[in-house]
Every structure is written in C-alpha cells, then in structure tokens.
Amino acid sequence: MFLVFEGVDGAGKSTQIERFCDSLAAAGHELMRCREPGSTALGERLRELLLNHGETPIGMRAEMLIYMAARAQLVEEVIAPALAAGKTVVSDRFLLSSVVYQGHAGGLPIDEIRAVGAVATSGVRPDLTFLLDLHPDDAVRRAGDTPDRIESRGGPFFRKVRDGFLSEAAADPDRVAVIDAAQSVEDVQQSIMNAFQRHLGTPGHPHGSTT
Ligand code: ADP
Ligand code: MG
Secondary structure (H helix, E strand, O other): OEEEEEOOOOOOHHHHHHHHHHHHHHOOOOEEEEEOOOOOHHHHHHHHHHHOOOOOOOOHHHHHHHHHHHHHHHHHHHHHHHHHOOOEEEEEOOHHHHHHHHHHOOOOOHHHHHHHHHHHHOOOOOOEEEEEEOOHHHHHHHHOOOOOOOOOOOHHHHHHHHHHHHHHHHHOOOOEEEEEOOOOHHHHHHHHHHHHHHHHOOOOOOOOOOO
8 A cells, every 4th residue: 555645845744754654553554655856876966966056057947857757766766665564655745745835836848847757656655645735825934944956946836836735636536636745743643533534444454445
C-alpha cells in the first residue's frame, strides 16, 4: 500500500508522518518511509540544488524536470521494490506536489506535468493521499523564518498552491483526503486515522481489506 502526505511546508507533514507510522508499525505494517525530493543518493543531491538558495538560475520547466528526475529514481530504487515486497510505503510529498507547485501555482500546463509524471513514476501511484490543508499565513507562522528557495515565493504563490491542492482533491475524492491541519496535533492525527479507515479499512489490515 502506498500512502502520501501533501501540503505546504509548515502544514504538519513531518509531525503527522511520525505519528502515523508509529500507529501503522504497532498495527503490524512493515513500513518504508521516504521524502521528496530525496531518499536516494541522487534525490538528496537534487534536493540541495532545488531547495538551497544557490546562485544557479532554475526555470520552472527545469525545476519540474529536476523534481521528476528525483521522483523517477525514488520510484525505481525505493518505492517499487518496497511495494513489491508487500511493505506499506509512506512518502512525504509525491507527484501531486509537482502538479500543484509547478502547475497550478507555477503556470506550467497541468497535462504536460501529468505526462512527464507518468514517465517518471512508471504509473506507480498512491492508494491514498492525505492533504494537510492550512491557510498559507498559518503555515508560514509555523514553518519559522528560514524558508527554502520554493517556500520563499510569497503570498500569491501560496494561495495558488492551496487552491490547487484543494481543486485536485475535489477532482479525486476517493484518492485524496482533505485534512483540516489547523486543528491540534492530536486532532489532525485522529482525522488522518479516520480518513485512512474510511478509505482503506483499518490499520490492523495492512492490505486494506474491508471484508
Ligand atoms: P511540515 O513537515 O509540513 O513542514 P512540520 O511537521 O515540520 O510541518 O510542522 C511545522 C511546525 O509546526 C513544527 O514546529 C511543528 O511542531 C508545528 N506543528 C505541527 N503540527 C501542528 C499543529 N497541528 N498545531 C500547531 N503546530 C503544529
Ligand atoms: Mg517536513
């Protein structure tokens, strides 16, 4: 089973992934945890290039393709083998981030991103994505004062990111669960477990069977 957490920096992805993985492990899941971009040697090098404030100019198309290259390596090296071994994969971000950051907010055509995404992922896609939805101002407040290259793009960009995430979720409600991330850590955690059980069966059933 392949599960993804999405949402802007500061939404609470790292906090919730930690707790979610603890409950899944306790329920008997064998877990593989990863983050985007990263979790492979190539991916971590590309992450530095993408997120540090270097002097290298990176256009929106190149940015999209670098994320996709990191993703291709992650799928081939980590995600596909883990899924084949029956593990539950939990990823901090996946293709939806590209659709939203470089598409909805960045202005690249969404269908082009999906086409490149199909190549990068070789069709591997999440069974369920938890979208941690939070007002951009709250996210900035939480994330603190050292934004990375992407997160320093400012208010209008992040309103488009939020709206993009929400419209993608609305278009695919069976696979994207919107979680109100403005709640307390405990309440967000409970909302995630509720959505997980509603969509895929209980955490006691690693293969999501509801029968
Ligand atoms: P992300 O991984 O999405 O960037 P984090 O989990 O790192 O988000 O959380 C960003 C900051 O907000 C951290 O300092 C974290 O402790 C805090 N935080 C996370 N969830 C909540 C919450 N529900 N309410 C208040 N603060 C939170
Ligand atoms: Mg994080």
